[in-house]
Amino acid sequence: MICYIYDGSFEGLLTCIYEAYYNKENPEEILKKEEFIPNLLTKEVYIKSDMNKFSKVYEAIKLKVSPVSLKYVFYVYLSDINGSSNLIYNYVRLGFKLGKNVDLYLHDNRVLKIHMIVKKVTSEFHRMLGFVRFKDIDNKFLYAPIEPDHNITALITPHFTERLRSENFIIHDLKREVASIYDKNGWSITSLPKEYGLRLLYENENGLYETLWKEYFKSTTIENRLNPKLQKMHMPKRYWKFLTELP
Structure with missing residues (x-):
């Protein structure tokens, strides 16, 4: 099992997505370094944040999927919910396939979970x-x-x-x-x-x-x-x- 580990920054997360795409890998997990617990079944791949790679994925989400989806990705990243990096990765992969219509696929758990978390973050944002x-x-x-x-x-x-x-x-x-x-x-x-x-x-x-x-x-x-x-x-x-x- 391949696990990408990053520094916890938004730049690091999008760098992970870049590396997975161009290395033709499909990591089972993407985790912040403080979330990772070493085990014998996991191949650890440490991903260093790269602003150039981050920018390419950032722009790709905005142009090939939608600015709204990019906002959703950022809100889920801010949620600090365990497993949110995996949710974002799977949502972005689906978004690259479906384009701007991805958020219409609420019957798909990859989309539904993102929307549920965005709703929680948005609600607390306005309440606060x-x-x-x-x-x-x-x-x-x-x-x-x-x-x-x-x-x-x-x-x-x-x-x-x-x-x-x-x-x-x-x-x-x-x-x-x-x-x-x-x-x-x-x-x-x-x-x-x-x-x-x-x-x-x-x-x-x-x-x-x-x-x-x-x-x-x-x-x-x-x-x-x-x-x-x-x-x-x-x-x-x-x-x-x-x-x-x-x-």
């Missing part, structure tokens, strides 16, 4: 836009910790660069230890240790804006209209951790 809470850090920058199910930091950041153009801010995914950093001119994704964020939260636990927001939330609450069941349905409890207004 309303759940991000910023803290003012010494009047220098705004800081927002998040712990989403999927790796959506890069998806939500453009929304906040539009809303907070005159502010410096950091959106920090503590689970993955990555952050988007905006400096009024542009933004980028970088690695950032979880400990950094926890220290900021501890040192700025009860800032002025947090206190005002809690008071506003409390004053506008209508006690006899509280509906915890409905609240949890629209605002799942796993997102409550960093909501300033909740205890």
Whole structure:
């Protein structure tokens, strides 16, 4: 059994697809290096990310399949779901055969699974836009910790660069230890240790804006209209951790 192993980047994943196609191989598995567990039945092939090969596959998906399919591939990559690399590989192979009609084949598991994951990532992406809470850090920058199910930091950041153009801010995914950093001119994704964020939260636990927001939330609450069941349905409890207004 052939297993392609890559560095976990999107560039690395598309490089794997390039190598499989031009080497006329059909790897049974494509895994991120942290997912791979060595065994005697697997032939390990380590694939090094190559920007030229990545670009060729990227453009091929966009032109020979569709820009929408390319978006789906990226969203599934961001899902961080185990086995997502295999799903993408099989979906792209089918896409090269069927062209732009590939997404009509929902009876095919290779397509259906992609659509199901895209729906989950898209849903969390839109939901998270309303759940991000910023803290003012010494009047220098705004800081927002998040712990989403999927790796959506890069998806939500453009929304906040539009809303907070005159502010410096950091959106920090503590689970993955990555952050988007905006400096009024542009933004980028970088690695950032979880400990950094926890220290900021501890040192700025009860800032002025947090206190005002809690008071506003409390004053506008209508006690006899509280509906915890409905609240949890629209605002799942796993997102409550960093909501300033909740205890």
